[in-house]
Amino acid sequence: MIDFCISLTLKRRFREQRKRLFRMALAWTGDSMLADDLTQECLARAWEKRHHLQEAAKLEAWLFRILHNCWMEHLRRSRPTTGLDEVPPAEEDGPDQRLERLQLAQRVRGAVARLPLGQREVITLVDLEGCRYAEVAEILEIPLGTVMSRLSRARRALKAELLHLRLPEEERRPLLRRVK
Amino acid sequence: MADDEITVAEREELLGRLESDPALAAELCDIRRIKDLLNYAYPLDGEPAGSRGFGGGVGFVRAAGVAALVAAAFVGGWSLARQDPFAEGFRLASVKSDPSRVLLYLGESDPAKFRATLEKARLLLERYRNQGTEVYVVTSAGGVDLLRKATSPVAGEIRALKERYASLHFVACNNTLFNLRKKGQPVKLVEEAEVAPSAVGFVVERLRKGWTYVAI
Numbered sequence: 001m002i003d004f005c006i007s008l009t010l011k012r013r014f015r016e017q018r019k020r021l022f023r024m025a026l027a028w029t030g031d032s033m034l035a036d037d038l039t040q041e042c043l044a045r046a047w048e049k050r051h052h053l054q055e056a057a058k059l060e061a062w063l064f065r066i067l068h069n070c071w072m073e074h075l076r077r078s079r080p081t082t083g084l085d086e087v088p089p090a091e092e093d094g095p096d097q098r099l100e101r102l103q104l105a106q107r108v109r110g111a112v113a114r115l116p117l118g119q120r121e122v123i124t125l126v127d128l129e130g131c132r133y134a135e136v137a138e139i140l141e142i143p144l145g146t147v148m149s150r151l152s153r154a155r156r157a158l159k160a161e162l163l164h165l166r167l168p169e170e171e172r173r174p175l176l177r178r179v180k
Numbered sequence: 181m182a183d184d185e186i187t188v189a190e191r192e193e194l195l196g197r198l199e200s201d202p203a204l205a206a207e208l209c210d211i212r213r214i215k216d217l218l219n220y221a222y223p224l225d226g227e228p229a230g231s232r233g234f235g236g237g238v239g240f241v242r243a244a245g246v247a248a249l250v251a252a253a254f255v256g257g258w259s260l261a262r263q264d265p266f267a268e269g270f271r272l273a274s275v276k277s278d279p280s281r282v283l284l285y286l287g288e289s290d291p292a293k294f295r296a297t298l299e300k301a302r303l304l305l306e307r308y309r310n311q312g313t314e315v316y317v318v319t320s321a322g323g324v325d326l327l328r329k330a331t332s333p334v335a336g337e338i339r340a341l342k343e344r345y346a347s348l349h350f351v352a353c354n355n356t357l358f359n360l361r362k363k364g365q366p367v368k369l370v371e372e373a374e375v376a377p378s379a380v381g382f383v384v385e386r387l388r389k390g391w392t393y394v395a396i
Binding site for chain 2: 023109159
C-alpha cells in the first residue's frame with residue numbers, strides 16, 4: 001500500500017516536470033518533435049529507474065540528468081564520432097529563415113542554437129531552470145570550473161548577438177547628433 | 181551575483197562596487213536581459229504543435245503567433261492597420277477584446293510619424309470620447325525620440341494633448357533608454373512620459389487583456 005502511494009506521488013511529480021523537461025529539450029535540440037521524443041523517453045526511463053532515485057528532493061536534477069543522457073545517446077546514434085563542442089550550429093540563412101530572424105523569439109532561439117552544445121546546455125539550465133552551478137555540474141557530469149567557463153562563454157556570445165537584436169535603427173544612427 | 185552563487189558578504193561588497201562601477205552594473209544588467217530574453221523565447225507553457233500527449237499545444241502556437249506578429253512589427257515597423265484601428269488593428273482572437281483600448285506603437289525616429297501618431301491618438305480620443313477610450317503611445321528603438329527632451333520636435337503638442345485627454349499615455353521602453361545611456365546619449369524624457377521595462381512585454385501583456393494594437 002505504501003509503495004502504491006509513493007508510486008502515485010512520484011507519477012504526479014513526473015507529470016509536473018513534463019513541461020520543464022520539454023522546454024529544456026527544445027532549448028537544447030531546437031526541434032520540437034525531437035524535444036517531445038526526448039521528454040517521453042526521459043520520463044519512461046525515469047519511471048523504469050524510479051527505485052534508483054536516492055533523494056526525492058533531487059528529483060528535478062535527476063530528471064535533467066536523464067534527459068541529458070537521452071540527448072547524448074541520440075547524438076551518439078546520429079553522429080557516432082562527433083564531440084560535444086563540435087556539433088555544428090543550426091544553419092538558418094535561407095530566405096525563409098531570414099524572415100524568421102526578424103521575429104524576436106525566433107532570433108533568441110537562433111542565437112541559442114548557434115552556441116556549441118555544451119554551452120547551450122549550461123546556460124539553459126542556469127538561466128531557464130535557475131539551477132545552481134553545482135547542480136549543473138552533477139547533471140552534466142562535468143567539473144564545476146567547466147560549468148562556469150561554458151556559462152561565461154555562452155553569455156558573451158549571446159550578449160554579442162542579442163544586444164544587436166532590438167536596435168537595428170539605433171545601430172545605423174550616428175552616435176552624435178545635433179541637439180538644439 | 182546574477183545567478184545567486186555568492187555569499188551575503190560578497191553580495192554586499194559587489195553592491196557597493198556597483199554604485200561606482202558603471203561597467204560592472206552594465207554587465208549585470210546585460211546578464212539579466214539575456215535571462216529575460218531566454219525566458220521569453222522559451223516560455224514554460226510553450227508546447228509543440230501536434231505534440232503527443234501534451235495539452236495546450238494550440239496555446240503555444242497562438243502565443244508564438246502573437247510574439248511573432250508583435251516582434252515583426254517592432255523590428256520591421258510593420259503595420260496591420262493604416263486606417264481605423266478599431267476596424268483593422270491587430271488584437272488577439274482568443275481574448276475578449278476591449279475596443280476602447282488602443283496601443284499605438286512607434287519604433288522609428290521620424291518627425292512625420294511623430295505627428296501622425298499624435299494625430300491618430302487625438303482622432304481616436306475625440307471620435308470615441310463617449311466610450312471612455314484609453315490610448316497608450318508605446319515607443320521603442322528610434323521611436324523613443326518622440327519622448328526624449330533632446331530630440332522631440334513635438335514636446336509642446338504632447339503636453340497640450342495630455343492636458344486635454346487624461347486617458348492618453350506615453351510610454352518609453354527602458355531597454356532602449358538603457359542602450360542610449362550606455363552610448364552617452366541624453367535620455368531625459370518629457371514630463372508626460374512613463375517608462376516600461378520592455379516595450380514588447382508591455383504590448384504583449386495588454387494584447388492578452390484585449391487591447392488593440394496599431395503600428396504607426
